[in-house]
Amino acid sequence: MWITAKAPSLAELEQMAHEMFARLPDEFRALCEDVVIRVDDFPTDDVLDDLGAQSEFDLLGLFQGIGLPQRTSQDVAPMPNMIWLYRRPILDYWAEHDDSLGDIVRHVLVHEIGHHFGLSDDDMEAIEARAEG
Template sequence: MSGWADAKAPSLAEIEALADAAFAALPDEFRRLCAGLRIHVDDFPDDETLTEMGCETEFDLLGLFRGVGLAQSGEVATGQMPNAVWLYRRPLLDYWAEHDETLGHLVTHVLVHEIGHHMGLSDDDMAAIEAAAEAIETPEA
């Protein structure tokens, strides 16, 4: 119990490090499809995003993909912002506190889903990718 007495909530940089590690653990073919993807971590989505996504509170959105996914793809237009995923630290921490899963698993799950839906992947495809990433993180003894 003493380890928790001095524990603090993970910072933006620590959540970003979890996201970077989660991305690195994804299968090579999935990461290749994400060339140029940027991962950002903010405490909360901005007001414009909350309105656009129809969120009732700032805790409703764990992550978001912005850009042109492969399903819509084609050539990148001049002046187009690079594809990016935003992960929202405070909503992630709130969700984590109320569910029985590790923070690393949650960050991986949100990251895969934000990238995957915009690549035209099904939920089953994304579950298989997550399972492959988890097998790399925790190889059987």
């Protein structure tokens, strides 16, 4: 089995992210209509510099945009909020831990969407637990 196994491509990991998103609670997904999910191999150098990351493997995902709690009626046609998942750091994390790849993708996705909502870690854990079932 492992002789022919390959790491998922960007497109395959993005498909997995959308499948994990579809398993999240309906009321949670309904509030995410404007969130775009994207996958790239690594964060950009600008992102790494802005966050003070020491390595391109330090960041599994990123929320970019204006979270719901920070939005105002004065916002001028903002860019869509985006969730970035970084394939190579996720695969590296997967190789070093016992979690399934799907569980890791779901965890990163929920955590980054949590930034969109301004949720606490406890709130995100509860949403993730509901998605497991």
